[in-house]
Amino acid sequence: MPRTPTAALGGGCARMTRSSKFEQILRGRNSVLDVPRAAKVRTGVQEKSNVAPKRIPKVWEWGASMVTVQGSWLWRELGGWCPGNSACLSAQSTMPSFRTGNGDVLSYEDADGAMQMGVSGILIARGALITPWLFTEMKEQRHWDISSSERFDILKDFTNYGLEHWGSDTQGVEKTRKFLLEWLSFLCRCIPVGLLEHLPQKINERPHYCMGRGYLETLMVSQNVDDWIRIR
Structure with missing residues (x-):
């Protein structure tokens, strides 16, 4: 059966529009963990409507030690980095940030291309579910014709x-x-x-x-x- 997009259910990237729920999650996580916590946000849920610049300072206030920013909107948009990243990062100056090159990385070429965009690093999600051996391919710079x-x-x-x-x-x-x-x-x-x-x-x-x-x-x-x- 076709999946209902997570954002349509108020989860995923849409969570950042529900500030009270977002705060509850981060503060709840802080109450049970004694290690530094990071939070990942996108620029927003809808194109040309960046929510992240407003939300990032709050994420810091709610107990995150670092924020990672993905410069795209919904998952179905191909390509993970866009100029919105700069606007997001300018919204905070003291909070450690990790500008990510994630978004549709499924090969070492995708990873290399993302790194050339001047990002801090790469986060991988669905790509690792589709090809769990992706990390070996990235490390060895090759395609693995796995049997x-x-x-x-x-x-x-x-x-x-x-x-x-x-x-x-x-x-x-x-x-x-x-x-x-x-x-x-x-x-x-x-x-x-x-x-x-x-x-x-x-x-x-x-x-x-x-x-x-x-x-x-x-x-x-x-x-x-x-x-x-x-x-x-």
Whole structure:
């Protein structure tokens, strides 16, 4: 089933427009953690309506030790950095800031390109769910044509960690299955390097129905939930 965008539910980047709830979350986090806390904000929820310059000073007041700023609006916008970043950062002068180059990073080329924009560093979210080996590719500056068996080993590790954490009883199995299927809804978006017509894959690209180089790979690039169940 199609997902309802988090912002439409008042979460995600829309949380910064709900100042009371945002404050409760940050102050609540401060009450249970004894390590420095960071908060990540976007420039805003709607284009040409930057909320971050007003919100950043409050984030500092509510107990964050550092703020990271992503210069884009909603997740469906491709490209993670825009001039709005500068306006956001000028809203505060004493609070440690981390101007991020995140937004749709799915390859080492994307990461390198972001770093060339003069950012402090990179945050990666969905890209790591689609290709968990992305960090190895970034470190080694290469594309990894990871085999279906290697991908399956990652899934087995994930499942074992889930059962170890939640238990192997009925409730633990159901909890692990829930998160496994949720992750597979991202992992299936990865088009194996050996099947790509051009490199690198962009985060908005989806694999069309295709035959993999083996039965397991075919299941892994399928958009069909029944195939994900067969994998597990």
